[in-house]
Amino acid sequence: MTIKTVATRPVDGQKPGTSGLRKKTDVFMTPGYLENYVQAIFEGVGGIAGKTLVVGGDGRFFNDRAIQTILKMAAASGAARLIVGQNGLFSTPAASNVIRKRGAFGGLILSASHNPGGLHGDFGLKFNMANGGPANEAVTAEIFARTKSIAEYAIFDAPDVDLSALGETMIGDSAIEVVDPVTDYAELMETLFDFDLISAMFRDGFTMRFDAMHAATGPYAKAILEERLGAAPGTVVNAVPLPDFGGGHPDPNPIYAKELYDLMAGPDAPDMGAASDGDGDRNIVIGRGAVVTPSDSLAMIAASAHLAKGYTRGLSGVARSMPTSAAVDRVAEKLGIACYETPTGWKFFGNLLDTGMITLCGEESAGTGSDHVREKDGLWAVLMWLNIQAARKETIAEIQTAHWAEFGRTFYTRHDYEAVDSEAAGGLMAHLRSRLSVLPGTTAAGLEIASADDFAYADPVDGSLTTGQGIRIGFASGERLVFRLSGTGTEGATIRVYIEKFEPDPARHGEDAQVALAGVIAAAEALAGIASRTGRTAPDVVT
Numbered sequence: 395m396t397i398k399t400v401a402t403r404p405v406d407g408q409k410p411g412t413s414g415l416r417k418k419t420d421v422f423m424t425p426g427y428l429e430n431y432v433q434a435i436f437e438g439v440g441g442i443a444g445k446t447l448v449v450g451g452d453g454r455f456f457n458d459r460a461i462q463t464i465l466k467m468a469a470a471s472g473a474a475r476l477i478v479g480q481n482g483l484f485s486t487p488a489a490s491n492v493i494r495k496r497g498a499f500g501g502l503i504l505s506a507s508h509n510p511g512g513l514h515g516d517f518g519l520k521f522n523m524a525n526g527g528p529a530n531e532a533v534t535a536e537i538f539a540r541t542k543s544i545a546e547y548a549i550f551d552a553p554d555v556d557l558s559a560l561g562e563t564m565i566g567d568s569a570i571e572v573v574d575p576v577t578d579y580a581e582l583m584e585t586l587f588d589f590d591l592i593s594a595m596f597r598d599g600f601t602m603r604f605d606a607m608h609a610a611t612g613p614y615a616k617a618i619l620e621e622r623l624g625a626a627p628g629t630v631v632n633a634v635p636l637p638d639f640g641g642g643h644p645d646p647n648p649i650y651a652k653e654l655y656d657l658m659a660g661p662d663a664p665d666m667g668a669a670s671d672g673d674g675d676r677n678i679v680i681g682r683g684a685v686v687t688p689s690d691s692l693a694m695i696a697a698s699a700h701l702a703k704g705y706t707r708g709l710s711g712v713a714r715s716m717p718t719s720a721a722v723d724r725v726a727e728k729l730g731i732a733c734y735e736t737p738t739g740w741k742f743f744g745n746l747l748d749t750g751m752i753t754l755c756g757e758e759s760a761g762t763g764s765d766h767v768r769e770k771d772g773l774w775a776v777l778m779w780l781n782i783q784a785a786r787k788e789t790i791a792e793i794q795t796a797h798w799a800e801f802g803r804t805f806y807t808r809h810d811y812e813a814v815d816s817e818a819a820g821g822l823m824a825h826l827r828s829r830l831s832v833l834p835g836t837t838a839a840g841l842e843i844a845s846a847d848d849f850a851y852a853d854p855v856d857g858s859l860t861t862g863q864g865i866r867i868g869f870a871s872g873e874r875l876v877f878r879l880s881g882t883g884t885e886g887a888t889i890r891v892y893i894e895k896f897e898p899d900p901a902r903h904g905e906d907a908q909v910a911l912a913g914v915i916a917a918a919e920a921l922a923g924i925a926s927r928t929g930r931t932a933p934d935v936v937t
């Protein structure tokens with residue numbers, strides 16, 4: 395086995411986005427593309443000689459090939475140890491846990507999250523740091539800089555490693571350790587939640603459907619829900635990870651997880667429905683006839699987390715991404731704890747979690763998590779909801795109704811316009827930006843604008859400033875609109891419009907969100923001119 399040094403040239407556009415580098419799979423498969431980026435990571439993080447790295451992904455198409463390349467390159471760069479999930483699998487939160495538990499220098503996670511897989515689908519690669527969380531902006535900037543100056547990369551000329559067998563092999567002086575991806579994670583969950591209480595609830599007839607969407611969480615959900623907690627066999631559906639996610643789109647939204655939403659709205663609904671995404675960090679929780687929005691889920695978990703054994707001491711603080719609704723703010727206020735508002739992207743929670751300023755955080759994009767790892771965690775959220783139901787002896791619908799009665803309801807919806815012409819989307823945002831100073835005091839579709847700004851965040855721990863994170867429009871009557879461009883799309887631009895309205899009156903809590911928010915939705919159109927600028931008269935996805 396020898397190390398080859400291969401001459402290469404910079405490739406345009408290898409700039410990490412909200413969550414690492416995301417591109418079409420066939421772009422990632424272009425000879426040298428992956429290699430360039432991996433070499434840029436190794437150099438951008440300051441070299442990996444003598445270090446331990448965790449490697450794994452969500453099992454999507456090209457996962458297996460890319461991992462072999464990464465292992466051979468890491469060995470060529472002198473890594474001491476590479477901890478790889480069996481068959482190349484790790485859910486993102488499980489990878490985060492292993493990085494922390496094993497004291498690794500970091501990890502490479504291969505996933506494009508909720509985006510579809512396959513040759514014409516999406517692929518992604520991100521670097522997580524020693525705290526288990528996504529690399530911060532300073533590190534991703536360094537990686538990007540290396541992609542622009544790269545001249546060569548190093549790779550071992552070695553046979554592929556057998557990733558199906560547990561145990562250790564060597565490439566040169568680097569140990570390749572293939573581990574069961576589920577064990578450590580399941581053990582961690584057992585320290586956080588009352589497994590006996592949840593098992594008793596299942597024994598008493600509690601029913602559930604968990605849709606793993608043929609993605610990474612299948613093996614985790616089977617092992618934990620069915621094997622350890624005793625949920626009925628078949629509770630976990632689409633449990634086998636497949637390279638093409640069974641032809642589906644591993645995003646647990648009302649369109650791609652329609653079957654689950656329909657089931658939960660119908661007469662045969664089990665007590666709880668839940669689903670996760672491609673790499674297992676997102677979650678959606680649905681009660682019988684009661685969809686819980688991710689923003690509400692964060693607020694409701696914040697209000698009841700002390701019922702789970704890992705959180706009995708209460709929460710030190712909470713955080714939400716800026717576009718996430720203010721529902722959790724009211725819970726924090728009542729609990730007398732701090733609530734931070736961060737830019738979109740889990741990495742922005744890292745410092746707050748590391749310093750113990752927060753225990754719990756979440757995003758409107760179906761992400762909830764806590765200080766147990768440094769990623770959002772789909773199955774964790776599902777277990778938290780099981781624990782809360784078991785402890786409160788109430789259904790999800792009952793918990794939701796009671797929460798709204800106590801804290802008021804924030805009606806919330808997000809409208810996505812996908813694969814929009816990039817120039818049109820950029821023009822729409824630029825137009826809004828140019829009007830920020832003149833909007834306050836004017837009206838949009840009859841609603842008076844009280845404030846307008848472009849969200850910027852000064853990290854309270856390291857002082858770093860992140861600007862241009864989305865246009866916020868606040869209305870005098872309390873509604874809020876946010877406009878931003880997605881940082882995870884791979885085709886054209888995705889415009890996200892986030893719409894919310896606080897409703898204190900319980901008599902109105904049963905209304906449909908789209909109806910309750912119609913006035914604010916009209917204001918969004920009036921302000922941004924979405925239809926005239928993009929040619930789209932309706933959003934592609936409504937969550």
Ligand code: G6P
Nearest residue numbers: 412413739740757759880881882
């Ligand atoms: C990923 C990130 C999240 C983020 C989401 C949506 O899942 O981990 O932190 O909220 O993408 O990001 P986007 O930029 O597409 O709105």
Ligand code: ZN
Nearest residue numbers: 507508673675
């Ligand atoms: Zn994900």
